[in-house]
Amino acid sequence: MTTMAPASTPVALRRNVELTVDGEPVTVPEGSTILEACRAQGIEVPTLCYLETLAPVNVCRVCVVELEGSRALVPSCSRPVAAGMVVHTASERVRTSRRMVLELLASSVDLSTADGDVHRWIDEYGARPERHGPSAPPGDRDHAHAGHHEPPEVGLAATVAQVVKRDNDQYVRDYSKCILCYKCVEACGEEAQNTFAIAVAGRGFDARISTELDVALPDSACVYCGNCIAVCPTGALMFVSEHDLRAQGEWDEDRQEVTRTVCPYCGVGCNLELHVQDNRIVKVTSPLDHDVTSGNLCVKGRFGFEFAQGGG
């Protein structure tokens, strides 16, 4: 029998920082972000590109807040707190920028399968995507050349609409729904999987998620871990299982039960969340708050459940 080692592991002590949010004093640990300070106060700050398991990329700008002394608004998801900061989360400037960000996205991206919060925010902030005009027809975005674009057709609002990409048995990529939040790129890259099968390519309104020269996923480095799909907030990336059930009108989250268990493959002990509808697994995710996986899985854990329901 082994004697016990001290169970504690090194944890750096953090000092506290005091700041003011919407007129109220808030104390949070040093190194916290303004977003964390807001959430500690129970203040809702909308976020799209933020996820607690990924380093903030602060690109969507829907979480901006007004920081006294700062010329422009600041992204709350990435700005660390500093003593004495005075932050406003509901000023007219903040509301205008959030409204416009939501409006710009909603006018250019199909948000039909986005998280429910997005639609609530669109209403709450009064975004009016229709004022940018009717949508222009889908285009070939994968071959756009940086620095060149055709003049916009008068009266139509350009969108990111394009043909759905379905080139393998497990993933569907519908980039008409992509808000370019960078989460999939981060999850495929340094933040988790380190496969780098996809990256942001092109620039400006033509920026897009792409493999090298848009080769099909089976020709890319993709290893089908599904970690990109797990972090996608809009359904642009979807498992075939979910996509097809939705297409058949069968997808019903109210009828689904989510059960946490341990993956039946290797000995790492990844936690699975099995989404079960009518005694069939329709999707597999992993809890973000479990430090073995931080929400990530491999291809076996993600898709290798068919053996339990008559596959193979």
Next chain:
Amino acid sequence: MDLRTPEAPPTAEERFAVDSVLGPPESGWFGGERTPLDGHVALGGLAKARSRRHLLLPALHAVQEQVGWISLAALGYLCERLDLAPAEAYGVASAYALFTFEPAPPVVVHVCDDVACRAACGGDPTEELAARHGPPGSGTTVTWRPSPCLGHCEHGSAALVQKAGAGGGRASLAPFTAGDMDRLVALGPQVELEDLPVPLALVPQAGAEGSQLRLLRRVGRLDPSSLDAYRAAGGYEGLRRALEMGPSGVIAELEEAKLLGRGGAAFPTGAKWAAVARNPVRPHYFVANADESEPGTFKDRVLLDHDPYALLEALTIAGVTTGAEKGFVYLRGEYPVAAARLEHAAAEARNRGLLGSDVMGSGLRFDLEVRRGAGAYIAGEETALFNSLEGRRPEPRNKPPFPVDRGLFEKPTGVNNVETLLSVLEVLAMGAAAYARQGTPDSTGTRLFCLSGCVARPGLYEVPMGTTLGSLLGLAGGVAEGRSLRAVLLGGAAGSFVGPEDMDLPLSFEGVRAAGTTLGSGVVVVLDDTVDMTAFVGRVARFFRDESCGQCVPCRVGTQRQEEVLGRLVAGRPLGSVGDELALLADLDQVLRDASICGLGQTASSVVTSALRRGLLGNGALSGNGRQP
């Protein structure tokens, strides 16, 4: 890394191009021939991959120049060499306008159709080309494409000729006429780039009576290839002085001179250098930002084409003062002459011990590299520039952290533009007190202005800070052909308009700030009453739509929407009322200014807003208030 690179092998030409930058492959695992030793050992790892990633852009340039385009196989080979994922490399490469991924004719002529050239010719300079040589991209051996500003604004027209293969590279042609295009088409791939005339620098004050040029005093008067000529003209005395004074002495001098950065933000140069110098994290870097891409700006081109040693000397002073042992000159990719002359100058300086392990016998180490951009305005934003140098997408970083704390390669970094660095030489040459006596109390020294458009004597001008707009225009002979002035675009695409009533505007930081405008990069585009203002402002909107990096929503979608609204207004087909459209533009303006990550997005609506305020877009659609059916 466990890469999956494309299976198709590169051509010999592609391999040669990549190897010309990276050297021969070191083992069979990274692009070379497999040897028996490779069967038992491979040396790789993240540290090595990270340390080589910065070579991505130079290697992409090499392939593009050698082959004329970048194939999947070439990208794959390059990635194997750099231990870099092909998707990432593509993500980087596709963010630059000068890289292409489909076979292209061997000769590509990029023709400027930007604001200054439009103002100069009163219309779209590419219309005639399209009529004579077909639409952009047509042609099998020679083709043409419209381009944003190429930095030859004083000539009123310009082209960048790009030729692939042996004897290939890039060359500038300015002025550039449809006749030049006819000759290029006739020559085809036989065109010899070195036979094309090097564009002149127009410095109308040079030799003029009473003009006391400082920054421009050597331009056109020295052989730009001769280090000895530069030294004979007083060159490298500033470095000697800086070494004698030591870092704290130099910084004190800059602070006393009240030198402010010429990049637009007007940050005190001495304070910036001091912050880098005292940062305990090592190593430090210093970067000269010569990615001049602001439409209407050509001062760096003039300075670097004709006085390259001055920048090297100034950068060396910055390095030894801030404790940086490595410097970079980030030069825009469209300046082939400056690139060649800077490279030559750096080699000469190294040869004479003015760069290297013992700078001017001081025992201090400093060396620099010249790196070229590849057609991305955003790379001039300092943090996007760092990303570009590091081989990443030229996307601005969120600030803070600021470069002096975490800049290039995550290390403390100083970055100044060319004019600021050259002004440092003047401070050291004349002494802080004398320097500060020039200009105004709050804006000391002289300033360069790029005059173009409908002006009698376009060119690069140097005047004391605080000189009025009217006197500057007077120096340049006023509006060309005696026509009447409609407006002046001050500061470039990120600037704003002033009008005939603003001739008393003092061109100092505080003067323009009080007037709600900006000096920006010193752009002064003169517009007379013949210029098509809607097309002019539309070009600016198109420019931002093209140059946005696409990272943040306000700029990525906002610049698209701005161009669309403008298009509707110009066409007289507003959605709802004109008032609705103007409200939409105001909203776009606010989200761009307030919520964009960087200065590009924050100023992307500036010209449009300014034009509307001044009523420059005419009365047509904009005055109507009736709803469209």
Next chain:
Amino acid sequence: MFGAGGGTSSYREIEETDLVVLWGSNAREAHPIFFHHLLKGLRRGAKMYAVDPRRSTSAQWADAWLGIDVGSDIALANTVGREIIKAGLVNIEFVRRSTTGFDEYAAAVEPFTLAEGERLTGVPASVIADFAHDYARADRAQLCWTLGITEHHTATDNVLALCNLSLLTGHVGRYGSGLVPLRGQNNVQGGGDMGALPNKFPGFQDVEDDAIRAKFDAAWGVTVPAQRGWHLAQMFDAMERGDLRALYVLGENPAQSEADNHRAVRLLEGLDHLVVQDIFLTKTAQLADVVLPAAVAAFESEGTVTSSERRVQRLRPALRPPEGARDDVEILGELARRLGSDWGHPSAEEVWDECRSLSPMHAGMRYDRLEALGGIQWPCPSEDHPGTPFLHGRLWEEDPDRRGRLAPFSPVAFEPPLDELTEEFPVRLTTGRRLDSFNTGVQSGGYASPLRRPETLDLSPEDMAALGLAEGELVEVTSRRGSITVPVHLERSLRPGLAFMTLHFPDQADTNVLTLDTWDPKSGTAEFKATAVRVDRLPEAVGAEPVAEPVAEKLEVG
């Protein structure tokens, strides 16, 4: 390690270590999420060494890959050990305070000079020296391995050779420094924890210890046999001798997973009685007299499993099992009842609570605590104990009483693989896993993997060219035990003379027809990793369409 059958470290430690050694482990494909933790360490600046005959996808992340000859692990470890000693890099304080047998170890490794190491392993001496110096100098170092170490006839000695290196350098028992054997299945660790070993009760308590046996006798009201049982390889030998006549197989597929499986099938067929409890009608189940259909443990039943970092976590049922399939606990209880012992109908939690009452290292792991803490790492001796992220901290204690039993060096001799390379069998075949598949494929074969491709004999570009083979061409692979026909695949991660196959597709290409079933007398593991084979082109007109041009031509182009 040193008495407890588990890895010493937590995954989190590899994120904060300074040097990672991956030895005989392709974790990138076999343990992908562990590799995420490893990558965090690399991103933070840790250096990585990989020891593997193949430059696997894992090894491609290494600062240095040491491509050893198959089965020369002990030679490399002993050379590294000697070099650490010669370079004066031994952690003398740790060796003095916490270990025994250093002198014998030093003497045993003395012949393994760098030159000798290079000769025996194929790895350049300078690279071995760098490896030795970096491992010894690192402030924290994690040494990880998998089946590349244990699927040899010297399995146990291989492990001991690595443990010796950790003792020399003090890279054990501290946060960030440890020994990490990665487990291949989700409950290999738990099986051992629960006493599914010939000589252990739950909690690694020795069956041959009278006091411990008495505790179990009292709890269970039976007399437990005083001698240890057989491990798997011994069972097959016993079948061969006729000493073992009946077998109850739970969730294993030995008819396909055993080395030299012609022999395995013959012996299983020769049994008087074979019972198989499984979720599939496996090849083994097809040989059975009785098949007991089981529920899928991970998806359809309640229970616990233990991961490679000794973390016990709960399984929960998400699906109703198909008609007739039953939970393992229920089947075992029913079997006991039929055999005359009524265990009642205990829930999984009740079974677990009994285990906790008998296994001190599990005592504190109440179900609700497992739930709340996201699993607990053993040992967890009491209900207020948080679990143990790393083992053997005691070795660093100043007080000899708290330090406990010292860790012994275990000098080990180098023996090359048994299946010798000869002119007749000139190619070394080694085996391993692919990312999207698992073991014999019965679980992983069920889903549509976009990565899946059939079994191939993977050969180096040089060997493909020398044999004039085209991608996809069928070849006959022959070992001293049998032959199979399989398509070839060009694989750049291999060097000349080294071939690779998986075990995932036994129905298509039964790799274990070729492998040698000689097993390690200490662990019972067979030598799957080192087979001598010959590769022959098939005579013309077998009907196989090459899918590509011959490689020789392809190489000339490149």
